[in-house]
Every structure is written in C-alpha cells, then in structure tokens.
Amino acid sequence: MIPQTFKSLAALYKAMDKTWNKIAARYPFKCSGCKDNCCKSLFFHYTYIEKAYLTHGFNALDQAGKEKILTRAKNYCEKTFAKTPDVKSLKIFCPVNENGRCLLYPFRPMICRLHGLPHELSRPGLSPVMSRGCDAGLFDDKSYVKFDRTPFYQQMAQIEIAFRQGHDKTDRIKETVAQMLISQ
Numbered sequence: 001m002i003p004q005t006f007k008s009l010a011a012l013y014k015a016m017d018k019t020w021n022k023i024a025a026r027y028p029f030k031c032s033g034c035k036d037n038c039c040k041s042l043f044f045h046y047t048y049i050e051k052a053y054l055t056h057g058f059n060a061l062d063q064a065g066k067e068k069i070l071t072r073a074k075n076y077c078e079k080t081f082a083k084t085p086d087v088k089s090l091k092i093f094c095p096v097n098e099n100g101r102c103l104l105y106p107f108r109p110m111i112c113r114l115h116g117l118p119h120e121l122s123r124p125g126l127s128p129v130m131s132r133g134c135d136a137g138l139f140d141d142k143s144y145v146k147f148d149r150t151p152f153y154q155q156m157a158q159i160e161i162a163f164r165q166g167h168d169k170t171d172r173i174k175e176t177v178a179q180m181l182i183s184q
C-alpha cells in the first residue's frame, strides 16, 4: 500500500507513465533495451519527495539487496565525482539497474519515466523548448507527436512544495540515484 505522503506523487507518476505509453504507441516506439541504455545516463534529480519515495522503495528490499546496491552506488560516486569538479557522464549503469532491470521500477524518479520521447517544455512568456528523443527511436525520421512535459513539471513542483513544508526542507537538492541512496 502506498503511504499517504506519497499518494499524490504516485498518482502523478501513473499519469506520466500513461501519457508516455500513449505517445510511444503513436510513433510506434517500444523501449526494449539498447546498447546506449538510458540507465547509463548521468541523471540528476531535484526533489526531496522523489528521493523519499525512492528510498522508501529501497528500504523495503532485503538486506542483501540493499547492500549490493549501496556498494554499486559508492563505486558509482567514486568514479563519477571524485576526479574534477567538471562532472560528466561516464556511461556507468545506475546502481539500481541489475542485468538490465530496474530493481526499484515502481519508485523510479520522474526523469526515468519521461526519458526517450521527443518533447517540449514551456516557460512563461517564452517559446516552447523542443528536445530530441533517444537515438534508438529514430525519431528524427518521424513526425513529432506532441509531448508537453510542462504540466508534469508544474504538478511535481506543487507536490514538492507541499512535501518541503511538511518536512522542513529548504535547501536545494541535485543528486543522482546513487547519491540519493547513499545520503538518505
């Protein structure tokens, strides 16, 4: 059962998944794993509520599973962040990915859900910013199917504001999944 704290987030995630699947089907595009796996992308996450939900899922794993992931997470951070302040993707698998499968799939953050499809994002008073889809979809050869991420980002911001107010969080957060799990 989803704890009350996460009900709005879980509903938003469900809406994201539904929209993503609907738009993917219109191309048609099916994510079936590729060598440029997006779980090797350097994704940062910016919300405390997503961190809390991810760690809620993580803490439900058995001890051996948790230790395995944490070992990989420490390794990930040592490699990615140790060398220079200029952090760039080393194309290392997210520590939660095991044999191509996300071990925290129901709890995965927003960007893991929205990635892949061409999309747009609008800011007040500005033209929408368009972004390409992943290479595996060969989207450049296809007509764009409108995918506006803006309402999802706006709803996430509202949910995050409410969460922060209830949990006394005021500082900014910018963490990878590996960092979120280590610093929980």
Ligand code: SF4
Pocket (backbone or CB within 6 Å): 038, 039, 040, 094, 095, 096, 097, 098, 101, 102, 103, 104, 105, 108, 109, 112, 177
């Ligand atoms: S949280 Fe899951 S879906 Fe997201 S990058 Fe990690 S393994 Fe992939």
